[in-house]
Amino acid sequence: MxxxxxxxxxxxxxxxxxxxxxxxxxxxxxxxxxxxxxxxxxxxxxxxxxxxxxxxxxxxxxxxxxxxxxxxxxFQTEFEEDHVKAAQQLLTEGHAYKCFCTKEELDQKREHAMANKLQVGYDGTCRHLSPEEVATKEAQGLPYVIRFKVPERTGTLFYDDEVLGRIERKYSEMEDFVIVRSNGKPLYLLCNxxxxxxxxxxxxxxxxxxxxxxxxxxxxxxxxxxxxxxxxxxxxxLDLQKRKISKRSHGEVVAVQFYEDKGFIPWALCNFLCLLGWNPGTDQEIFSREELIETFTLNRISKVNSVFNFRPGDPKFFTDPKLISINEVYLRTMDIEELAAMVAKRLEAEGLWKEEYFAENKQWFLQTLDMIRERFHTLEDFTTTGRAYFSDEYAVEEKPLKKNILKYPDLVTWMPMLADRLRSLDEFDKETAEAATRSLATELDIKPGILINGMRTVLTGQLAGPSMFDIVETLGKETVVKRMEDISHLYPNN
Missing domain, CATH: 3.40.50.620 (HUPs)
Structure with a gap:
């Protein structure tokens, strides 16, 4: 090659x-x-x-x-001299000509062709102007564009496309096209x-x-x-309606910046984008950079359009579910220190983390991330769903609040009782915390799950997550006790 x-x-x-x-x-x-x-x-x-x-x-x-x-x-504009020089070369060698037709004249020709069911396109009016006629029009100061002179050939023009195979087009179907505007600026076709x-x-x-x-x-x-x-x-x-994905039609949801802001892993997005219209020839979907470089070939690019399955306005499906699932795999399997650097940056942007914390609490931070990442979808989840691990200011979701707190008004008394039990523990870890919780449930003659689920809601604001007592151990005695010793604010009538 x-x-x-x-x-x-x-x-x-x-x-x-x-x-x-x-x-x-x-x-x-x-x-x-x-x-x-x-x-x-x-x-x-x-x-x-x-x-x-x-x-x-x-x-x-x-x-x-x-x-x-x-x-x-x-920058293309830096090479305008090259573009103008090429246009002049095409004029000099007879591959292009100056066209003095006005917009109004061209519009009339187009309307006439359409009305009479003729081929629409430039009819070559200025193609055969003599040098003297061209000079006369220039002397009159008439504006002109430069058109490329399509060869008068029979048959077809063709090229071999690595994806689509041989592409052909009849010369008779091609019109002389503009390569330089009337203001002297070469067009994309030529510049490119x-x-x-x-x-x-x-x-x-x-x-x-x-x-x-x-x-x-x-x-x-x-x-x-x-x-x-x-x-x-x-x-x-394309989108689900088979429309081409575009900035103008679809807004921010098709912007790369949108996915950065939402907390997607950069290579997860690359992994997904490559699979849009490319088939690796196996069932494998998750590729490292090295694997994708090794596996990628042009001849496995599909000939048919692909669909980016997003639904603007739907918070659940704001982007393609397959992209989310790929991102989840990366989030849950990537090197924990690499993940920590990404999460710390987002936490700091939210005012939840400072760089010096990392050195002071590195092991705790890595263990915490490793524990909570299993249920997360994007980096954004660490500052929303996972906010309670890094701040005392976090929201309690409505569903767990109704199911685990408001349903049991006595928790306003039981939770501070449990906080006292946990405060008094000489050794505070998940085993001792669980034993104290179950002991209190026995004394109160209630199911342990009432206390355990109540603790989860109070401590994290969530309905589900890691093992409850892993959470307790991770948050530490001081934080756990402080959050549990008064939960009256969770009850609207208190």
């Missing part, structure tokens, strides 16, 4: 969304697989919509996903090809929505005297 050089060329007109992240990931995997290079190129020629905020968001998103690049970021030639791109791996551009770009490569890169067009990512 030739030296592999691929690129990720996002347009900085918004945040990095999951479709773009998936394209970046596939290019990154392919480059890593073949010891190649990934070039980051910001295609910022849409100056009206491109923003520095979007550029920063794209770069931050890639860094969060840990998708590093080998060259760049380059010129940049890929300059950057020696060997493989163009992108979404199928770019296929309409590819046949025209094949003509540009040919006219500029450059060999074609290998093309690979990936299927699109």
């Amino acid at each position: 030739v030296d592999v050089r691929v690129r990720f060329p996002p347009s900085p007109t918004g945040y990095l969304h999951i479709g773009g992240a998936r394209t970046a990931l596939v290019n990154w995997l392919f480059a890593k697989k073949h010891n190649g290079k990934l070039i980051l190129r910001i295609e910022d020629t849409d100056t009206e919509r491109s923003t520095q905020e979007s550029i920063a968001g794209i770069i931050d998103g890639l860094k969060w996903l840990d998708l590093d690049w080998d060259e760049g970021p380059y 090809v010129v940049d890929d030639i300059r950057d020696r791109i060997s493989h163009v791996i992108r979404g199928q929505d770019h296929m309409t551009n590819t046949t025209r770009q094949v003509l540009l490569y040919e006219a500029l005297g450059s060999p074609l890169p290998v093309f690979a067009h990936m299927p699109l990512t």
